[in-house]
Amino acid sequence: MTSPQPAETRTHGRSPQTATLAEIAREAGVSAPTVSKVLNGRADVAPGTRSRVEQLLRTHGYRRRRAEASRSPLIDLVFHELESAWAMEVIRGVENVARDAGLSVVLSESAGRLTPGRTWADQVAARRPHGVILVLSGLDESGRALLTSRSIPFVVMDPAGDPGTDVPSIGATNWQGGLAATRHLIELGHTRIGAISGPSRMMCSRARVDGYRAALETAGLPVDPELIVSGDFHHDAGYRQGLALLRRENRPTAVFAGNDLQALGLYEAARELGLRIPEDLSVVGFDDLPVARWVGPPLTTVRQPLTEMAEAAAKLVLDLGKGEGSSTATRVELATSLVVRSSTAAPAVR
Secondary structure, X not given: OOOOOEOOOEEEOOEEEOOEHHHHHHHHOOOHHHHHHHHOOOOOOOHHHHHHHHHHHHHOOOOOOOOOOOOOOEEEEEEOOOOOHHHHHHHHHHHHHHHHOOOEEEEEEOOOOOOOOHHHHHHHHHHOOOEEEEEXXXXXXXXXXXXXXXXXXXXXXXXXXXXXXXXXXXXXXXXXXXXXXXXXXXXXOOOOEEEEEOOOOOHHXXXXXXXXXXXXXXXXXXXXXXXXXXXXXXXXHHHHHHHHHHOOOOOOOEEEOOOHHHHHHHHHHHHHOOOOOOOOOEEEEEEOOOHHHHOOOOOEEEEOOHHHHHHHHHHHHHHHHOOOOOOOOOEEEEOOEEEOOOOOOOOOOO
C-alpha cells in the first residue's frame, strides 16, 4: 500500500510541521479516501463530514502539492451578471490570454450575488482549472479556503468590496475617472451637475461618486444631495432616474451618468422630455463601450480599459498558478482617461 503523501511544509511560529492525509483523516474520524474525495470536490460525501474535513484542512494549512494538482486546460470566469456589453469586453480580454496559453474559458454567473455559492465552488474544485477570475464579485472565507487547499489560484477583477490584502485584484482608477468627468463639465461652465451612481455596495460605484464630489468641492461648488440618485448600472435605471432628475423645477444642466448603459437610458429620458443633447443637457458616461461611439450624439465618457484589465487578470492568475507571482497584496489599478465626444457642451443661456 502506498503511504499518503504529505502536505507541503507550513510554518507555525518558527517550527515547520507537516500533516498527511492519513493524519487529517484520523482527526476527522474518517478514512483517507474520504479526505481525498473532499480534496477532489467529489459530491458523494455527507455535508457534515465535508465541513469537518475542510475545517481541518484549513487548520493545517493543507495545500495539494503542485505535482498532485493536475489541472484541466481551463480558466473559470465568474460574473455576478452577464447581461451587458460590459461583460463582452471582459470576456474578450480573458479569451485573448487563454487562447495564447492553449486554454479554454468557462463562464458562470452568480445571479446577481456578490459571492458565488457553495455549489459553484464544488464544481470548480472538481474541474481543477488553471485559475479563477471573479468579476465584480468575490469569495467568502469557505470558498477561498476550498480553492486554496486545492492550489487553484484566483484573482478578483474590479472587486465589488474590499477583497482583502491577501487577495490578488485588478481594478481601474474609478475615483480619478469620476473626478475627470465632473471637472470636464465644470470647465465647460456647468454649475448644476447631477450624478446617477451605481449600486452603493460596489466599491467602483462609490469611488466614481466620490470623485464627482471632490471635483465639485475643489471648484467651490456645492454638493447637492438631491442631484445624486442611485442606479444599478443598467439602461432602465438611467432612464428612470434620468426622468426624476430632469423633471425637477431647477433641473441639472449636465449629468455624470456613472456608466455608459445608464447614460444611454438618460438619453432616452431626455428625448422623452424634449431635451436636446448637448444643447439642453450635457451627458458623461463611464466605461467607453463600443456603443458610446455609435450613439447619437457620440457619448463623452471615461474610458475604463476593460479588455486590458481582463488580460491583466488572466495573466496574473496564470502566473500565480506557475508560482511566478505572489498572492500577497497584489493589487493593480489601470488608468482611466476622459474621451471627449459630442454629448457635452457649454450650458445654454437661460
